[in-house]
Amino acid sequence: MLNKIQSRYTNESSSNCNLSCGSNLDYLKITPGESILDLGCGRGNETIQAALLTGPEGRAIGLDITQAMIDTAFINAKETGVTNAAFLLGDIENLPFDPSVFDAVMSNCVINHAKSKEKVYQEIFRVLKCGGRFIISDAVTKEALPPEVKRDPEAWAQCFGGAITEKEYLEGILAAGFIHIDVLKRREYLKNGYDFISLTIKAVKEVK
Ligand SMILES: C[S@@+](CC[C@H](N)C(=O)[O-])C[C@H]1O[C@@H](n2cnc3c(N)ncnc32)[C@H](O)[C@@H]1O
Numbered sequence: 082m083l084n085k086i087q088s089r090y091t092n093e094s095s096s097n098c099n100l101s102c103g104s105n106l107d108y109l110k111i112t113p114g115e116s117i118l119d120l121g122c123g124r125g126n127e128t129i130q131a132a133l134l135t136g137p138e139g140r141a142i143g144l145d146i147t148q149a150m151i152d153t154a155f156i157n158a159k160e161t162g163v164t165n166a167a168f169l170l171g172d173i174e175n176l177p178f179d180p181s182v183f184d185a186v187m188s189n190c191v192i193n194h195a196k197s198k199e200k201v202y203q204e205i206f207r208v209l210k211c212g213g214r215f216i217i218s219d220a221v222t223k224e225a226l227p228p229e230v231k232r233d234p235e236a237w238a239q240c241f242g243g244a245i246t247e248k249e250y251l252e253g254i255l256a257a258g259f260i261h262i263d264v265l266k267r268r269e270y271l272k273n274g275y276d277f278i279s280l281t282i283k284a285v286k287e288v289k
Pocket residue numbers: 086087090099100101102120121122123124144145146147150171172173174188189190191194195240
C-alpha cells in the first residue's frame with residue numbers, strides 16, 4: 082500500500098493539482114504563539130499559512146511520508162520567507178514527538194491512507210496538550226467497501242480503498258479519548274459507484 086501511496090504523491094509533489102478536501106485553517110482559529118501540527122502536509126501550503134498565523138512566537142510543523150512532498154514544502158516555505166515552519170518525514174501512525182506538545186493538530190485528506198486509523202487518533206491524542214484541539218477533513222463511506230476494494234493498493238493510493246465508514250471513523254476518535262466531537266461539515270458524493278462523505282470534524286482533548 083505504502084509504495085503506491087508514495088509513488089502517487091511523489092508524482093504530484095511538483096504539480097499544482099488540488100490535493101485537499103477544503104481548508105481547515107478557519108475552523109482551527111489559531112492564535113499567536115501556538116504550536117500546530119499538520120499531518121500529511123503535502124506541499125506544505127497549509128502548514129505555512131498556520132505558521133504565519135501563529136506569529137514568530139509560535140510554530141507549525143508539517144509531517145509527511147513522501148520525501149518529495151517534504152522537499153517541495155521546504156522550497157515553498159523558503160519562497161514565502163516563513164521561518165517558523167518545519168517539515169519532517171514521518172508516518173502519522175507513529176508520530177516522532179513527545180506527549181502533550183501541540184495546541185492544535187490539523188489534517189486534510191490524509192487519514193484515509195493510514196492502515197490503522199485508530200492508531201492515528203491515539204497518536205493525535207498523545208501529542209496534543211490538555212485542552213488542545215484537532216480539525217480533520219477526510220473521506221469516509223456510508224457502507225463498508227467490498228473486500229476486493231479494501232485490498233487494492235491503487236484504490237488506497239487514490240483516497241478511496243482505505244476509507245472506513247463514518248460510524249467507524251467517529252467511534253475510533255471517541256475510543257482514543259476525545260470527548261467533544263463535532264461534525265463541522267458533511268458533504269455526500271459518489272466515488273467509483275460508492276457512497277462517500279467528505280467530513281470535517283473537530284474534537285478537543287479534555288482538560289484534566
Ligand atoms: C491528499 S494529500 C493531502 C496533502 C495536504 N494535506 C493538502 O491538503 O494539500 C495526502 C498526503 O498525505 C501523505 N500521507 C499519506 N499517508 C501518510 C502517512 N501514513 N503518514 C504521513 N503522511 C502520509 C501523502 O504523502 C500526501 O502528501
